[in-house]
Amino acid sequence: MPVSDSPSTSRRLLALLSLLQARRDWPAPVLAHRLDVSERTIRRDIDRLRELDYSIEATRGPDGGYRLQAGSQLPPLVFDEEQAVAIALTLRAAGSLGIDIEEAAARALGTVTRLLPSRLVHRVGNLEAADAAGRRTAQVDPDVLLRIGEAITAGEELRFDYASPSSSGAEEPVRRTEPHHLLLHSGRWYLIGYTTEREDWRVYRADRIRPRSHNGRRFTPRTVPGGDPARFLSARFMGSTGADTWACWGEATLDLPLAAVVPYLGDGSAEAVGPDRSRVRLGAWSWGALAAEFLRFEAELSAVEPADLRAAFAAVAERSARAARGARPLGP
Structure with a gap:
């Protein structure tokens, strides 16, 4: 195998990392063929990546190979041009997601944009004016969304304070609901939950939810009426308690x-x-x-x-x- 035609070590390491990120398992012979190097060189490159804190597991089997795993910290990542553009566009639209992550998204966008080729920077930058004219929505603390998501996954009743617009300012009782679905609708996040006290489904705006430190009892998941959470939520906005249509x-x-x-x-x-x-x-x-x-x-x-x-x-x-x-x- 012609070593003189091999890329430099740094370029090869980046190419290897990109391949490892693209799929779960890579047989060593396939990696060697893709990078036009020997399997011995692949083993050395894997060791170099491990020294850079990438968690790479050697897989057993007839072929023998490698698998990139999650580590204890986020290591540098490698993206192709299409992935980088997709990330930049998503970060630029972060304000429309209804989550209070705009500052972090702006910093991440700056990092990605600085690394993009100039021809791609112009493509991404053309969206700035349209995005600046976008509608502002109520922002949700990302920790609140994570807490709600954890309660849904664990099947635990969510206990929370709710800033209802109809409240008179007096202290309201702690609310409880069985959280089932968290959906984004028209720039706002909504929780669909089943409230046993009323024996009915309820919809809550996530930006008004303040979770208590401890969740409640465990529950058995239920099926939202109609079986489709998105259609159920859309029907509620149409004033209907049944089908996804106007009342x-x-x-x-x-x-x-x-x-x-x-x-x-x-x-x-x-x-x-x-x-x-x-x-x-x-x-x-x-x-x-x-x-x-x-x-x-x-x-x-x-x-x-x-x-x-x-x-x-x-x-x-x-x-x-x-x-x-x-x-x-x-x-x-």
Whole structure:
């Protein structure tokens, strides 16, 4: 095997490390072939990496090989260009993850960016303006997410204080729930848990959770209604306790051509009932909200169904009339 064609020791060590990171087990003959060196050279290189605190286990078997394991500390890592770009893009989007890690992410991004080739730095940097204009969300302490995740994995009841927006400032009782799923939705983290006191499923915003120092009893995992945690959470935001759909649906005929309606339907539907009229079906979390959805279209409405939606239009009309007069509703 031509030693003169072998890469330098440093370059070869980096190439070897990259291969070890890519898969669990590497037979020694395969590594030697990939790096165009002898198996003896591979053994020496493995020893050099071990001296640099990489935990590499020798595997037994017909081929004999090596496996990179987790060590007591994080050693230097090697990434190819695609991996480095993916890491940089993910770090740049850290602010949209709803976790309070932006400072650490910025430092990590600076480290990665300094090592990228100039042609890749420009590609990653082009996203900065768009990211700076992104929506800000409530940030979660990463330790809180880790605590919740540990409770889910261990199957232990989570005990926590909850900063509910409806609280009057008085001390509230410690909450308890069986934590089942932790999901990211629209830039915020949510915990789906089963509360035995109410014998019902509850959804909690993770940024309002302050875990107590000790968890509660162990529990047997349950299946979230419908079997899909993401669809269950989406349904709750739609005001539904069942399927992943709006709690209220209604129809009305609008004095607008179909082309003027279609761009604003969202998950609704419409069909033309004339050159300048459309039959529109929309959904919302409440009848009042559904009436407001239809009123987004500045057009006359007719043939409104069902009766609950007609009643909601009447209530909205009364409130609108009072607002126009500057009057307040009667009552205590």
